[in-house]
Amino acid sequence: MSDTEQLPAWCPGDGWCSITATASLVGKKWHPVIIHRLLHHGPLGFNALQEEVDGISSKVLSESLDDLEEKRVVSRTIVSEKPVRVEYALTELGESLEPVVTALAEWGEQHLEPVDEEAASVV
Amino acid sequence: MSDTEQLPAWCPGDGWCSITATASLVGKKWHPVIIHRLLHHGPLGFNALQEEVDGISSKVLSESLDDLEEKRVVSRTIVSEKPVRVEYALTELGESLEPVVTALAEWGEQHLEPVDEEAASVV
DNA sequence: ATAGCCAGTTACGTTACCGTAAGCGGGTCA
């Protein structure tokens, strides 16, 4: 590490930061899980997705989907069959997040699973 | 995608989720940036780190470092020279986050930079 | 003694995010 080290441009000093920007997309509690489920289960309806995510409320799921749709990560397709169906799927942009979500998942797998937060130090 | 598809175990239905767990570490606004700076600039003092991160306040930096220290991601070393110095560095666990932070950074680089949020749709 | 750097802390306020509970409009099925 010398003094004149050039940073890879993705850490500028002028406001924008690719890390923060990406984190604001994937850093919400449910966002990465939703994306992961969509990656591995193809298009899903609202209720199916809710069951898939396990723990999320309809309200939060709805909000998250709105957010992700606005950010062009998921697409909402109304399938006009008799019972009005809706299908949520990843856009290309959303699918491109696969490495990111995978990185999150694998790191958690490898470094976080043997969690002993309460058994660790205090008391 | 068949029906009996086995998920890689890192997306259980029973509460714990490696993705969410990791996101709770790296998903905060400043956490990944701090880690990134520490990855690329070696150990830094408080003020040096604050200047490096650019935009963070001393309070938030302090809080973030407390959090990251508690989670064994960064270490705080008091270098007891005459002017009391402190050095923040990554632990092994912290360094292992490199792929995750890199994934965030690179995705942002490749998919988010040409941002035209305001120029896009409305008005 | 005054000024300045380093490493924070405290007080205070705002916004974002998450969660519960309930309800609603439309359709299907019996």
Place this chain on the structure above:
DNA sequence: TGACCCGCTTACGGTAACGTAACTGGCTAT
């Protein structure tokens, strides 16, 4: 017609995260 599924929305509340501003305390250099 009533019971039930689907796809949400609304109302309400709490906590956590973030932000600003000011201030502290130890040490140093002048």
